[in-house]
Amino acid sequence: MELNKIEDIIEKYFQGETSIAEENQLKEYFSSSNVAQHLEQYKPMFGYFSQAKEQKSTHEIPLLPKTRNKQRKTAWLSIAASTVILLGVGSYFYVSESNNSNTAVASKTELGTYDNPEEALAATQKALALLSNNVNVGIESVQYINEYEKSKNKIFKQ
Incomplete structure (x- = not known):
C-alpha cells in the first residue's frame, strides 16, 4: 500500500502538484534504506536536495559603492539630451519660418486665378x-x- 502511495506522490511531484507534507514524505522515503528497486533512480535526486539544504555559502558578495562617476555621466547625458532637443525645436521653427516667408512672397505674385x-x-x-x-x-x-x-x-x- 505504501509503495503505491509513494508512486502516486512521485507522479504528482513531477507534475508540480505536491504539497510540502507530501514532498517531506518523499524525502523521508528516499533517505531510508528500504527503497523499492524500480524507484532507486530517484534516490540521488532527493539525497541531493537534502545535502544542498545543509550547505551554506561562505562566499562574500562585494557591494559596489556608489560613485560620483555615475552621477556625472547622468548629468552629462541629461545636458546632451536637452541640447539635442533644443537644437531640434529651433531648427524646426527656423525651417518653418523660412517656408512661410517663401510662400508669402509667392502668394503675392501668383493669385491662383x-x-x-x-x-x-x-x-x-x-x-x-x-x-x-x-x-x-x-x-x-x-x-x-x-x-x-x-x-x-x-x-x-x-
Missing part, C-alpha cells in the same frame, strides 16, 4: 487626378489592413 477657362479646367483636372491617385494609394493600404484583420480573426477565431 486664370483668365482662360480652358487653362482653369486643365489645372483643375490635373489637381483632381493627383488627389485621386493619392487617395487610391491610401485605399489600397486600407485594403491590406482589412485583409490582415480577416486573416488574424480566422487564425485566432474571434
Whole structure:
C-alpha cells in the first residue's frame, strides 16, 4: 500500500502538484534504506536536495559603492539630451519660418486665378487626378489592413 502511495506522490511531484507534507514524505522515503528497486533512480535526486539544504555559502558578495562617476555621466547625458532637443525645436521653427516667408512672397505674385477657362479646367483636372491617385494609394493600404484583420480573426477565431 505504501509503495503505491509513494508512486502516486512521485507522479504528482513531477507534475508540480505536491504539497510540502507530501514532498517531506518523499524525502523521508528516499533517505531510508528500504527503497523499492524500480524507484532507486530517484534516490540521488532527493539525497541531493537534502545535502544542498545543509550547505551554506561562505562566499562574500562585494557591494559596489556608489560613485560620483555615475552621477556625472547622468548629468552629462541629461545636458546632451536637452541640447539635442533644443537644437531640434529651433531648427524646426527656423525651417518653418523660412517656408512661410517663401510662400508669402509667392502668394503675392501668383493669385491662383486664370483668365482662360480652358487653362482653369486643365489645372483643375490635373489637381483632381493627383488627389485621386493619392487617395487610391491610401485605399489600397486600407485594403491590406482589412485583409490582415480577416486573416488574424480566422487564425485566432474571434
